[in-house]
Each structure stands twice: as structure tokens, then as C-alpha cells.
Amino acid sequence: MRSNENNAKKILFVSSELAPFSKVGGLGDVVSSLPAALCKAGAEACVLTPAYGSVEGKGGVLDKVRDLKQCEINKLPVPVVVALSGVPVYCDIYEAEIDGVTTWFIENSDFFTGNIYPSYVSFGSIRPFILLSLAALELYRAVDWIPDVFHCHDWPTATLPIALLWHNYYSWFYKDSKSMFTIHNLAHQGVFRPEGFFEQTGIDRSCFCYNGIEFYDNINLLKGAIVSSKNITTVSPTYAVEIQTPEGGVGLEGVLRVHSAKLRGILNGIDTDYWNPGTDKYIVAPYSIEDLSGKKANRSELIRKCSWEEDSRPLIVCVGRLVEQKGFDLVLSAIPHLADNKARYIFLGTGNLNLEKGLLCAQQLHSDNIKFFKGFNEELAHLIYSGGDIFLMPSLFEPCGLSQMISMHYGTVPVTRAVGGLSDTVFDVELNKDGNGFLFFDYTQDSMLSAISRAIRLFSDEAEWTELMKRGMQTDFSWNRSALSYLDIYNKT
Numbered sequence: 001m002r003s004n005e006n007n008a009k010k011i012l013f014v015s016s017e018l019a020p021f022s023k024v025g026g027l028g029d030v031v032s033s034l035p036a037a038l039c040k041a042g043a044e045a046c047v048l049t050p051a052y053g054s055v056e057g058k059g060g061v062l063d064k065v066r067d068l069k070q071c072e073i074n075k076l077p078v079p080v081v082v083a084l085s086g087v088p089v090y091c092d093i094y095e096a097e098i099d100g101v102t103t104w105f106i107e108n109s110d111f112f113t114g115n116i117y118p119s120y121v122s123f124g125s126i127r128p129f130i131l132l133s134l135a136a137l138e139l140y141r142a143v144d145w146i147p148d149v150f151h152c153h154d155w156p157t158a159t160l161p162i163a164l165l166w167h168n169y170y171s172w173f174y175k176d177s178k179s180m181f182t183i184h185n186l187a188h189q190g191v192f193r194p195e196g197f198f199e200q201t202g203i204d205r206s207c208f209c210y211n212g213i214e215f216y217d218n219i220n221l222l223k224g225a226i227v228s229s230k231n232i233t234t235v236s237p238t239y240a241v242e243i244q245t246p247e248g249g250v251g252l253e254g255v256l257r258v259h260s261a262k263l264r265g266i267l268n269g270i271d272t273d274y275w276n277p278g279t280d281k282y283i284v285a286p287y288s289i290e291d292l293s294g295k296k297a298n299r300s301e302l303i304r305k306c307s308w309e310e311d312s313r314p315l316i317v318c319v320g321r322l323v324e325q326k327g328f329d330l331v332l333s334a335i336p337h338l339a340d341n342k343a344r345y346i347f348l349g350t351g352n353l354n355l356e357k358g359l360l361c362a363q364q365l366h367s368d369n370i371k372f373f374k375g376f377n378e379e380l381a382h383l384i385y386s387g388g389d390i391f392l393m394p395s396l397f398e399p400c401g402l403s404q405m406i407s408m409h410y411g412t413v414p415v416t417r418a419v420g421g422l423s424d425t426v427f428d429v430e431l432n433k434d435g436n437g438f439l440f441f442d443y444t445q446d447s448m449l450s451a452i453s454r455a456i457r458l459f460s461d462e463a464e465w466t467e468l469m470k471r472g473m474q475t476d477f478s479w480n481r482s483a484l485s486y487l488d489i490y491n492k493t
């Protein structure tokens with residue numbers, strides 16, 4: 001909530017995604033839940049994000065906000081104007097109070113169309129994100145509020161900290177404001193040819209150097225944000241270590257090591273009001289740790305949706321972007337073993353066409369054991385988290401991962417690879433007496449299959465399994481602790 005009346009730190013979240021209106025993955029979830037947690041902890045956190053696909057306040061994201069939150073949206077009388085190549089670009093700003101957080105949606109139908117991310121990165125294709133970043137610096141004219149900290153997320157908003165340090169005017173105007181940058185996924189860096197960037201943005205070309213935003217003759221926005229931001233966080237302690245190694249650094253490990261004094265890994269949380277099996281409006285029967293009976297009803301509904309007959313084999317489920325990162329090539333290579341009748345598998349996802357084809361093919365060959373729902377489907381995701389028995393997440397790398405936390409919160413036991421944030425949240429039952437899932441270490445079919453087999457074996461022991469489910473459901477995945485860690489950094493900034 002914005003107040004301008006107290007001494008609370010004023011934080012502006014600037015993000016390309018905001019769940020559930022414009023969500024592609026976990027970034028959208030984080031930006032929809034962390035600001036609310038910060039407000040509860042005493043900060044004044046607001047959000048700026050694009051009104052994708054909206055025209056004059058209608059359609060696209062803005063209509064989703066009205067439908068899903070039933071809240072009022074007000075168009076502010078003063079637009080934001082950004083100079084790109086000296087030409088003014090006008091953007092309307094719409095304000096809504098969402099779950100106690102003042103949220104500003106920026107609309108310009110030439111820039112913020114129906115798509116969130118371009119299919120390829122070039123200076124032309126990422127201009128909407130440059131506009132978003134610079135508009136955040138002009139926003140004060142429309143909202144009469146100047147943040148102490150601009151908290152930016154991933155390469156789409158990296159132009160903002162770069163401008164705060166290397167734009168002659170903004171560096172002077174915002175000399176008392178600071179930038180904080182969170183790396184949600186180092187694999188995406190926003191790399192493109194430099195032609196046009198400096199002329200359009202007014203950012204000083206002197207930063208196109210080894211110690212600035214230059215990377216092998218290209219612009220690398222993520223590198224620029226790492227160098228220019230006052231503080232950097234990433235989304236789990238283990239990932240903060242991994243990205244400083246050649247194996248996990250995606251070429252930026254050296255830069256991250258140089259700037260490691262300002263890097264911290266803070267584990268993401270989930271919005272436990274939204275992801276709550278007791279109140280979830282997308283599932284057929286609510287349940288809780290005290291009374292798990294509703295979970296069985298959701299399981300039956302999920303089985304019905306797959307056009308299968310009820311039986312006692314475990315349902316192994318998987319929700320995620322179909323990309324190499326999530327380990328789907330490992331899954332596809334193991335299909336003949338997975339289809340051995342010991343369990344049934346349900347996948348929900350969209351992304352890489354070859355992976356989609358592979359899963360479709362697996363479904364056709366083994367329709368009694370394997371079901372693939374292609375697409376992004378929030379409602380179905382909730383049913384899958386609640387109706388599944390085991391959640392499979394064999395990621396090649398995983399900055400934090402929210403899906404394993406959501407699944408544990410819904411009593412669906414994770415089988416994951418021990419990497420990144422999965423190592424910080426999933427603890428193997430055979431290695432820890434308080435374990436909450438199953439881990440495997442090597443990125444190989446055999447390791448994954450052996451962890452799945454261990455889970456299937458334990459599933460047949462109902463009493464043990466119920467204890468395991470309950471341990472996951474009891475774990476505190478809320479933002480409470482991590483929000484305080486963020487506050488601590490803002491306050492020291």
C-alpha cells in the first residue's frame with residue numbers, strides 16, 4: 001500500500017510478469033506475493049508491470065485483473081512519457097489495489113501486445129522492456145511517489161539499474177534512490193547487438209566496456225545489471241553459490257565472483273493464501289493436514305480428467321515449462337521404463353516443440369499410463385498439485401523452483417534432483433529423519449529412475465507415506481522469513 005506518510009522504505013517492484021495476470025513461470029508468482037509480504041512486514045512496496053494486450057483500459061491484462069480480483073482500476077490523469085531517440089512515447093498508467101499492494105499497469109498498445117516475451121532477443125524485439133524500465137524512472141510524475149529502492153527482476157528490467165548508474169540525467173535525478181536486482185534465472189541474459197541502444201535510451205556509451213554492459217562485443221543486459229545494481233539477490237542460497245562456478249555461471253561466473261560481496265541467495269516463498277488446499281477454489285474438495293480425505297476426491301477427479309479407471313497405483317505428476325532446464329529430455333529418454341505399469345504419469349506444460357511432441361508420442365504409445373496436458377492452465381495445475389501423489393522435478397538446473405514447494409504444501413511428495421533451490425527445500429527421507437521427499441544427484445536416467453522407484457516403494461506403506469505427506473504440508477514455505485531478509489537489505493541499502 002502506498003502512503004507517503006511514514007518512514008517505511010518505499011520499494012518499487014518493476015517486473016515483466018505478475019501472476020496470475022501475466023505469468024510465464026515463478027517470476028510472476030514471486031512478484032505477486034513478495035510485495036504483499038513486505039507490506040505486512042512494514043515496508044511500502046508497490047508494483048509496476050505492463051498491461052499486455054490492453055487497449056484504452058480494456059482487454060488483456062486489465063480485464064483479467066477486473067475478472068479475477070473484482071477490483072477497481074483507475075486510469076491516472078497524467079501519462080508517463082519516455083523519450084526514445086528523443087521521440088516522446090506516451091504510456092497510460094492504471095492503478096489498482098491488489099491484495100493490499102498498489103499496482104500500476106503501464107499501457108501502450110504498440111509496445112505491450114499480447115505476447116510477453118519475444119521468440120528471439122534483438123534490440124528491436126526487446127524495446128517493450130526498455131520502455132518499461134525507463135517508464136519506471138518517469139513514473140513519479142504520474143503517481144507522485146518516489147521509491148527509495150527500485151527492485152528489478154531478470155534481464156527484462158535490467159535497463160533500469162543500468163540507467164540509474166550510466167544515464168546522465170537519471171543518475172543525477174535519482175542520486176538518493178538505489179537499485180536492487182534479483183536474478184531469477186541466469187540462463188536468460190538479454191544479449192543483443194549494441195546498434196541503436198545508446199541512441200534510443202540516452203544511456204552513456206562509456207558503459208559499453210569490459211567493466212560495464214559489454215559482453216563479447218554485444219550488450220548483455222543481465223551483466224549490466226549485476227555490475228550496476230547496488231545489491232543483487234538470487235532466489236536460493238545454493239543457486240547463489242552455483243552461479244559463481246563455471247558449471248552454473250552461464251558465462252557470467254567471473255562477473256558474479258567479482259561482485260560477490262553484494263550477492264545474496266534468499267529462498268523464494270509461496271503465497272500460502274493463494275496456494276492453500278483448504279480454500280483453493282480450483283480444486284473439487286478442500287483438505288488440510290488434519291483431514292486429508294479431500295485429497296482423495298481431487299485424485300479421483302484428476303483420474304477422471306485423464307479418462308482412466310480408478311486404481312491404487314501412485315499418480316506421478318509434473319507441472320512446468322517444457323524446456324531443457326526442467327529435465328524433460330531425461331523424462332523422455334526414460335519413457336519405456338516409466339511405462340512399466342508401476343505408476344501412472346501426468347504432465348502439464350508447454351514450450352519446446354520437440355518436448356511437446358515427445359510427450360504426445362509417449363501418451364499415444366502408453367495411453368493407460370501416461371497423460372500429457374499441453375498448454376498453460378492455472379486451474380488444472382491446482383488440481384494436479386492436489387490430486388497427485390508424487391511430484392517429479394528432475395531439473396538440470398533450478399534457481400529456486402516453486403513447484404516442489406507448492407506440491408509439498410498440497411501433500412504431494414517431491415522426487416527432485418539435488419540442484420539449486422531444490423537442494424534447499426527437499427530433503428531425502430533416507431538421509432534425514434525429517435526428510436520430506438526423494439532426491440537424486442547425477443543427471444542420469446538411472447539416478448532418476450532409482451529415486452522414482454524408492455518413492456513408489458514407500459507409497460505402498462500407507463502409514464509411512466501419510467507421515468511423509470504431513471511433514472511436507474507442515475513445512476513453512478511462506479514469505480515470512482525471506483521477506484525479512486529482503487527488508488534487511490533494503491534498510492542497509
Ligand code: ADP
Pocket residue numbers: 024025026027029319320321348349350375376377378381400401402403404
Ligand atoms: P520456473 O520459474 O522456472 O518456471 P518455478 O517452479 O519457479 O519454475 O515456477 C513455476 C510456476 O509456474 C509454478 O507456479 C507452476 O505451477 C507454474 N506453471 C508452470 N507451467 C505451468 C503450466 N503449464 N500451467 C500452469 N501453471 C504452470
